[in-house]
Amino acid sequence: MFSSNLFAIATSLLLATLPSFSLAQTSDPCAIVAGKPIATFAEAKACLEYFPYNHTIATETIDIVRKITDDLYIFNEIAATPPKVEGLSIVPVNISKALDIIQKEPWKSDRAFQDAIALILDKVHDAHLVYSPHCYRQFIFWQPIQLNSLIRDGRQIVNVAYVKDDLWADAKKEWTDCEVTHIDDVNAMEMVVNYAVNNNGESKDVNTCLNNIMNSKDYFHGWDDGADDLGYHRFLPAQESHKYTLQCPKNGTKPEQADYDEPITVTIPWVAQIPTGFSDADTYWDSFCSVHTSALSKRGPLFEPTVQENHIGQAFDFSENSIGHTTRDYTEFLILDGEDSDVGLIDIQSFSVASEDKEAFVKNFTRGLQMFAEKNVKKIIFDFSGNGGGDACAGEFFINSFFSSTPDYYSDVKYSSLVDNMVQKAFDMKSTKWMDYKSNHTQDADWYTNPVTYKRGNTDVKFSQPVSLSCESWNSAFAGNNAFNTSRWNADDLLILSDGRCGSTCAIVVSRLRLIHNVPALGLGGIRGNRMQFASFPGGESERLSSFLMDLQSLDLLDDPKAPKPFPERADMGWTFREVYRPNLPDTKFGDEVNLLEYNNVAADCRMYYTDENASDPKKLLHEVAALVKSGQCPLVQNGGK
Structure with a gap:
């Protein structure tokens, strides 16, 4: 039996054909909540569980997932028999066998089945691998208290970061800064660490997973629309409420003084934020789950990527942009004040540079570096926290x-x-991204059509020839912009700052900065005393079924018998299709699974944790980082990390 408590990443949505359900209006639970701003857990659950399990739909869904994972997902075989890597949490997941079990289960509702599919992919701990059922990602579930983790009085604790009293009348603002000693009668720190290890699929590094389920005091991290933290879900939580035992500072004292009132225990419910656009179960199904056709192709799916990467402001956005220019907040250039006025920060929020923004991105970046040079900036902090990746050529x-x-x-x-x-x-046809790869050994399509065989787990698997991504077209567009290439700053003048939530292209960039160019890395947050990576899911390049089907259509291959079909409900699936190896170091053997970046632990050279002071004041945290950079207290650790 699979738990329905899963964690899925929001992806772009594929609209596909499905026969409409005609649902009886008697005691319609979706009609009860329609038009309301919020609902109780029980009310929301009743609506989501109202749609019956359909064996035909389930079989079609499993067949599509199996075709993608067996034929296209590059880590399918190694996921079933993964290597043991010190510092990473990796459990074997045989996706095919798991799908067999799911297919045999008599699910009580369509939601329970759909969530089981998403959960098993989440267990691989590859954030590129996701099944996102649009139908059951419309309600937003909140806990009225939001948590973070701090070092206080020499201990790592769970703390109430802020209280959302707009959701639940009994929520009290004075709970802010109370230490949470127990959750559901379990030691709170033990509970959140176990939760991070077992229930967050964002990374194979538990420190990153802990950071991903927490918030800071002054911002909601919002790394993606499918956030799976302790207080915010876009899926049905496993239980209706949680018990929190709070140890609150006495009136007039600061939390760090550790002078507490008697502990109190409060039961906090999950509260559901209700979507708009439906009036009952039938219209909910039609709006979010069912048939949307177009004349775009013979099959009639409407390939509509509707969800883009959603980046909500960084913790360190504490001042106006120093040069007054932004490019949709891809990067910001900031100079610290006071005694740290010779330290600059480049806040790299995303590499997902839209095609129409590329030239502005380059110009903005060049102006920022020129401004740093003019202001005599001597040290630069690269803040990659919360960067979900994007265009590999922007990283280049x-x-x-x-x-x-x-x-x-x-x-x-x-x-x-x-x-x-x-x-x-x-x-x-000179079409689609499949032309964008280059090989030193082959010409044209030969990079793929002459495969080689490598061992993955216990299986021999065929792969393309070694390739790298061609950025020639990306670079040629900016040949006249005089990009700022400088030797003004050496590696020891630079520092990577990351909470580990730096994934995909971001992970590849920071790995090369650290392993090739010897830029030291500082890990922020995580579990005290536990070695921490500074990057997540560096697997390589991902694909979504919605965009994959568009490529098939462009190449007139939609009717290929080996092509996956659209899902029978509105859903999308993402997977890693290109694997990346450690940078080309002397000891790197191409093709050997031990050199896959996804299955390597590249640890931070030094570490910093949140405290009551710096969690409340991001500017203070950044000055603490600057002090490390200027004093040389984060030196490069060969074969080490903390």
């Missing part, structure tokens, strides 16, 4: 702005006869 540009060149990071793609057809047609 970032590295080359400080180090005039950097070695290619080589990668490969899992071989399948379907993708073989796609690559050959891509080169014939």
